[in-house]
Amino acid sequence: MLDPASEIARLRDMLPASWRMNTTIKNSLDGRTVISSTMPQPWRNQMKVMINWNLWEQLDTVERDLLFLREVSWRQNSTWFKLGAYQSIVVASALGAIIQGTQGDVVGTALALLLGGTAGLQVWRQCRSAEIQLEADIVAIQAAERRGYTEITAAKALLSGMTQVAQLEGRKQLSLEELLRRDQLRSIVG
Numbered sequence: 001m002l003d004p005a006s007e008i009a010r011l012r013d014m015l016p017a018s019w020r021m022n023t024t025i026k027n028s029l030d031g032r033t034v035i036s037s038t039m040p041q042p043w044r045n046q047m048k049v050m051i052n053w054n055l056w057e058q059l060d061t062v063e064r065d066l067l068f069l070r071e072v073s074w075r076q077n078s079t080w081f082k083l084g085a086y087q088s089i090v091v092a093s094a095l096g097a098i099i100q101g102t103q104g105d106v107v108g109t110a111l112a113l114l115l116g117g118t119a120g121l122q123v124w125r126q127c128r129s130a131e132i133q134l135e136a137d138i139v140a141i142q143a144a145e146r147r148g149y150t151e152i153t154a155a156k157a158l159l160s161g162m163t164q165v166a167q168l169e170g171r172k173q174l175s176l177e178e179l180l181r182r183d184q185l186r187s188i189v190g
Contacts, residue, residue, distance in 0.1 A: 001057070002053055002056065002057035004027065004051075004053050007053070007056070007064075008025045011025060011064075011065075011068050012025065014065055014068065014069060014143075014147055015069070015072060015143075016143060016146070019072055019073075019076055022045045022046055022047060022076075023046075023047055023048075023049060023072055024046065024047070024048045024049070025048075025049050025051060026048055026049070026050050026051075027050065027051065027052075027053060028050035028051055028052040028053075029050070030050070030052070031052060031054075032052075032169055032170070033050075033052060033169060034051070034052055034055045034056060034059070034067070034165045034168050034169060035049065035050070035051050035052070035056070035067055035068065035071050035165070036049075036050050036071075037049045037050065037071050037072070037074075037075050038050075038075075039075065039127070047072075047075045047076075049068070049071055049072060051068075055168045055169075058164075058168060059161060059164055059165075059168075060157070060160075060161075062149070062153070062157040063157050063158075063160055063161030063164060064161070065144065065147070065149075065157070066140060066141075066144055066149075066154055066157040066158040066161055067158070067161045067162075067165065069140040069143045069144055070136055070137060070140035070158060072140075073136045073139040073140045073143060074132065074133065074136035076139075077132050077135055077136055077139060084123075084126075086119045086120075086122045086123045086126070087119075087123060089115065089116065089119035090116050090119045090120050090123065093112045093113065093115040093116030093119065094112075094116055096108070096112035096115075096116075097109050097112035097113050097116065100112055130176075130177050130180055133177050133180070133181060134180065134181060134184050137158060137181055137184060137185060140154070140158065141154040141155055141158065141188070144157075151188065152188070152189055152190070155185045155188040155189050156185075156189055158185055159182060159185040159186065159189065162174070162178055162181065162182065162185075163182075166178070
């Protein structure tokens with residue numbers, strides 16, 4: 001039987017120091033998912049990774065390591081405040097809404113809020129995009145290489161772990177994002 005306290009300590013040691021400070025590992029209350037995490041809010045950098053220990057112990061250690069690193073790297077790459085066009089539009093429209101609101105211009109305020117909301121939706125979509133998912137796999141493999149794994153071993157473990165998680169969660173097939181990730185990992189493995 002897997003001891004959650006020692007596993008948490010081992011997993012925390014795997015993380016790069018900058019990620020370790022912002023990551024909390026908890027027991028999952030959802031009995032169907034193996035590993036999940038909360039999206040960091042714009043105002044708070046702290047994220048929680050929830051692990052179902054009963055399902056988690058059915059995975060190999062290498063698979064657990066890579067799945068954990070991948071989950072954390074995905075959330076670390078999904079930053080709200082990464083300077084970009086949409087983030088700039090959100091800030092500019094917020095300022096515009098404040099200015100228009102103080103002047104009593106209802107139409108100008110509504111347009112500024114609409115523009116800001118649309119740009120905010122795009123930021124949210126970018127944080128959940130397939131590109132971020134694929135990038136998270138690469139970052140997780142790089143983090144695993146710093147912990148002594150080879151690139152091919154890490155990619156194989158992540159690939160087999162992804163398939164194992166789908167089986168443990170009772171899913172008959174992988175999602176579209178997982179299929180894209182699988183193709184990328186297969187190209188790394190060769």
